[in-house]
Amino acid sequence: MSQLQLSPVQDVDTLLALAGQVQALADSEKESLGFLPETAIREAISRRRVIAMLANAGAENEFAGYLLYSGVFPHAKVQQIAVVHKYRGLGFAGALMRTFLSELEVRGFMTVRADVAADLPSALAFYARSKFEIVRERSGGKARGRTILVHMRELETDTLFSISNRIPPTGFELGLRRRSAGQSPLFALDLNIFLDLVRNRQHSDQARRLFGAALAHDIRVAVSDEFVRELRRNSTDVNNDPLLQMALSMPRLPTAEVDNQAQLQEKVHDLVFVRRGLRSSGTAQALSDARHLAHAAIARATAFVTRDAALLDSRDELIRNFGIDVISLNEIIDLLPVDEIASAAVAVAGAGFQAQVSSRDEAEKYLRENNVATATKSFLDSVSETNVIWKIAQDQRIVALGWLSLKRSIMPSGKLLVHTRPEHQSSAFFSDYLLDFLVREACKGGPITLELEQLPGQSMVHSIARGQGFTKGPASRLIKIAVGKPLAEQNWTASTKELQRRTGFTLPANFPTNADAIVAGYDQDSAGLLRPDELENLLSPTIIVWPGRAGVIVPITKRYADELLGTNRQQRLSFIESMDASFLTKRAYINSPKAAKLMRPDMPIIFYESKRDRQGIGAVVAVARIVDAVISKKHEISGEDKRRLVVENIADFSASEDILLTTFDNLIQLPKPVPVKRLRELESVGRANLVSPVELPSEKIAQILAEGW
Structure with a gap:
C-alpha cells in the first residue's frame, strides 16, 4: 500500500493559487477534455465548482489533479477530471471522484451526470467503475463528429421517495423489536422461582442472581394475579404469612380482562396438558399454571420463568400460538448481561497504516474535521459507556x-x-475491515442486533455494509443480526432459542430438512421466506450446515494459516506489518487445479492446519464459505486477487502454470481445534491423510463444527 497522502483542496484562495497548474493540465488533455479558457477555470474556482487533489510524499504538497463541475441543484454535472501524468494509475482519479460524490451527498444533491465521448475507452471504463450508468447517447459537435454517451449516477440522498423506500413493505420485516423507551425486558415469575429465592433450596443462588439483575434494572420482574392467589390458597395464616406479605409487595402484571384471560387460559391448558396427554390435565395445579401463562401472554411479557417441565417442553408451541416464551432459571441466568469486559482486540499494523484503539476525544475531533459532527450528533448523544472505538x-x-x-x-x-x-485510495479497504471488525466484536457475547448510521457522503460504506448482510432499517440506518458461530443440527435448538431471546428474531424450532427456504421473522405477522444464503448473509458471521450441503476440508500450513485465517496463537507484535488479506472479509486460498471439482461456490470450506512444517497443530482451526473457485494462469492473477492472498511467491504452488484460486468469506475461527486423531475417527481425512482436499458430506461437516464449538 502506498505511503502517499492525498489532500483534497476546495478553499478558493488556495485553488486560485493553483489555477495555472489546473490550466496547464487541462490544456495538455484538450483531445479528451476539450478547450477551457483560463477565465472559465478561474470563474469555476470562484463559484466553488473545482476540487483539486494534492499529493504529499515528503515535506511538500504537489498538485496531482482536479475535477471541475457544473449544474443546478439538485443535479450536478462533471465537466472535467484529470490527473497529472506521474500520478496516473495510482487511484487519484477515483479519489477525486469519491471526494466529489461525498460532497454532493452532504449538500443534498440527487444526481450527477457526465458526458463521455464513445471513442475514449479509458474514460468509459473509469465511469463504469465509479458506478455511472449510460442512459442515452447523443451526437457531439460537427467538427469531430463524435458520439457522446450520457452517464448518470443517483446519489444516496434523503428525498421524499428514498425515505418512503426505506419503510419496510407489508409482510416480512427485518426491524428491531421496539419496547417503550428505556424499559428493560419484562419477565413473569412462576411461584417456584419465588420460593427458590426465599428458601434455602438447590436453585437459590440462581434465583438470587435473577432478583439481583432486577434490582440492577437489567430486567423487570412481575407476578400474575394467580401467583398471589396460589400463595393465599397454600397459606395457613394469610394475615401473618411473611411469604405472602413479601409477594404482595412485588410488581404485578397489568390487570387482564376476565373473559379474555379465561378464554386464553383454556387454550393454553388444552395445548400444554390435554393434547400432550399428561396425567396432570384438569388438575388444580394444571389450571393454575395455565392462568399464570395466560396472564403473562396478555401482558406481553418477554417470557414466563419457571422450572415446570410440562411448560418448558411446550415452549415452541406456546411461542408459535400465543407469542409467550417459557424459560428456565438456568437459561435466563445465561442470558443476563455480564459486567463490562474490555475488548481483547490488539493494535495491528498493515502496509503503511495502523489499526488501533482511539479515544473518544480524538474520534469526535476526527468527525468534526470531516464535517459530520452534526450528522453524528444523535449517535454521540445516545452512545453507552461500553464503546469500542477503532481508528486507522x-x-x-x-x-x-x-x-x-x-x-x-x-x-x-x-x-x-x-x-x-x-x-483516500484505500477507503473501500478500510470500510470493509472496520465493518467486519466491529460486527465480530459485537457478537462475541452472543447474537446481537446492530444498527449502522448512514452518514451523508459515505455511500461506499453503505454499499459494503449491504454486502456484509446489513439491510434497510428505521430512519437513516442499516440493520443486521450477527450470530458469530456456525449453525448445525447439533446446536440448532439451543442457538435458535438464544437468538430469539436476545434479538426477538425467530427461526423454525426444527432443523430445516432442505435448503429451499426457511420461514423467519419477528412474529407470525411479519415472518417471511428466506433462502438459506439470504439468511446466512443476514446472520453473518455464520455458516449454516443444512442437510445436503456438502463441504470440503483443505490443508494449510501454520505460516499461512496464522495470517490468512487469523489463528495465530501468539500475539503478533504491533509493529510487524500484516498483509492486506488479513484485513479483508473476502480472502483467497490457492492450490492445485486438480481440486477444482471439489471447490464449489457456497460450500463450507474447513481449514486443517497441518503438521507439515513441524509447527502446525494438526487440527481443524477455522471454517468459511466458498465464494468462487477459478483456475487461472499464475502470471495472469490480477492485483486485486493477489491482495487477497498471503502468498508472496505463487510459483511455488502447483507444478503446472495453472493454479486454483478459491475466494472465501464468512470466516470463523474455531475456539476448540479438532485434532487429526478425532478427524480419523470421523472418517474425514481421506485416502491421502489430508495432504490434499477432501470432500465431506453435510453430516461430517456438522460433526466437526459441533466439536470445534
Whole structure:
C-alpha cells in the first residue's frame, strides 16, 4: 500500500493559487477534455465548482489533479477530471471522484451526470467503475463528429421517495423489536422461582442472581394475579404469612380482562396438558399454571420463568400460538448481561497504516474535521459507556474511524458508525475491515442486533455494509443480526432459542430438512421466506450446515494459516506489518487445479492446519464459505486477487502454470481445534491423510463444527 497522502483542496484562495497548474493540465488533455479558457477555470474556482487533489510524499504538497463541475441543484454535472501524468494509475482519479460524490451527498444533491465521448475507452471504463450508468447517447459537435454517451449516477440522498423506500413493505420485516423507551425486558415469575429465592433450596443462588439483575434494572420482574392467589390458597395464616406479605409487595402484571384471560387460559391448558396427554390435565395445579401463562401472554411479557417441565417442553408451541416464551432459571441466568469486559482486540499494523484503539476525544475531533459532527450528533448523544472505538492511522493522521456502542441488556443491541476519508485510495479497504471488525466484536457475547448510521457522503460504506448482510432499517440506518458461530443440527435448538431471546428474531424450532427456504421473522405477522444464503448473509458471521450441503476440508500450513485465517496463537507484535488479506472479509486460498471439482461456490470450506512444517497443530482451526473457485494462469492473477492472498511467491504452488484460486468469506475461527486423531475417527481425512482436499458430506461437516464449538 502506498505511503502517499492525498489532500483534497476546495478553499478558493488556495485553488486560485493553483489555477495555472489546473490550466496547464487541462490544456495538455484538450483531445479528451476539450478547450477551457483560463477565465472559465478561474470563474469555476470562484463559484466553488473545482476540487483539486494534492499529493504529499515528503515535506511538500504537489498538485496531482482536479475535477471541475457544473449544474443546478439538485443535479450536478462533471465537466472535467484529470490527473497529472506521474500520478496516473495510482487511484487519484477515483479519489477525486469519491471526494466529489461525498460532497454532493452532504449538500443534498440527487444526481450527477457526465458526458463521455464513445471513442475514449479509458474514460468509459473509469465511469463504469465509479458506478455511472449510460442512459442515452447523443451526437457531439460537427467538427469531430463524435458520439457522446450520457452517464448518470443517483446519489444516496434523503428525498421524499428514498425515505418512503426505506419503510419496510407489508409482510416480512427485518426491524428491531421496539419496547417503550428505556424499559428493560419484562419477565413473569412462576411461584417456584419465588420460593427458590426465599428458601434455602438447590436453585437459590440462581434465583438470587435473577432478583439481583432486577434490582440492577437489567430486567423487570412481575407476578400474575394467580401467583398471589396460589400463595393465599397454600397459606395457613394469610394475615401473618411473611411469604405472602413479601409477594404482595412485588410488581404485578397489568390487570387482564376476565373473559379474555379465561378464554386464553383454556387454550393454553388444552395445548400444554390435554393434547400432550399428561396425567396432570384438569388438575388444580394444571389450571393454575395455565392462568399464570395466560396472564403473562396478555401482558406481553418477554417470557414466563419457571422450572415446570410440562411448560418448558411446550415452549415452541406456546411461542408459535400465543407469542409467550417459557424459560428456565438456568437459561435466563445465561442470558443476563455480564459486567463490562474490555475488548481483547490488539493494535495491528498493515502496509503503511495502523489499526488501533482511539479515544473518544480524538474520534469526535476526527468527525468534526470531516464535517459530520452534526450528522453524528444523535449517535454521540445516545452512545453507552461500553464503546469500542477503532481508528486507522497513517503518519499519525486518522484516515478512517469505526465506533461500536453496546447497550447493556438481556436483549442487547449495538450502534455502529463507520466513516472513511473519501479521498483516500484505500477507503473501500478500510470500510470493509472496520465493518467486519466491529460486527465480530459485537457478537462475541452472543447474537446481537446492530444498527449502522448512514452518514451523508459515505455511500461506499453503505454499499459494503449491504454486502456484509446489513439491510434497510428505521430512519437513516442499516440493520443486521450477527450470530458469530456456525449453525448445525447439533446446536440448532439451543442457538435458535438464544437468538430469539436476545434479538426477538425467530427461526423454525426444527432443523430445516432442505435448503429451499426457511420461514423467519419477528412474529407470525411479519415472518417471511428466506433462502438459506439470504439468511446466512443476514446472520453473518455464520455458516449454516443444512442437510445436503456438502463441504470440503483443505490443508494449510501454520505460516499461512496464522495470517490468512487469523489463528495465530501468539500475539503478533504491533509493529510487524500484516498483509492486506488479513484485513479483508473476502480472502483467497490457492492450490492445485486438480481440486477444482471439489471447490464449489457456497460450500463450507474447513481449514486443517497441518503438521507439515513441524509447527502446525494438526487440527481443524477455522471454517468459511466458498465464494468462487477459478483456475487461472499464475502470471495472469490480477492485483486485486493477489491482495487477497498471503502468498508472496505463487510459483511455488502447483507444478503446472495453472493454479486454483478459491475466494472465501464468512470466516470463523474455531475456539476448540479438532485434532487429526478425532478427524480419523470421523472418517474425514481421506485416502491421502489430508495432504490434499477432501470432500465431506453435510453430516461430517456438522460433526466437526459441533466439536470445534
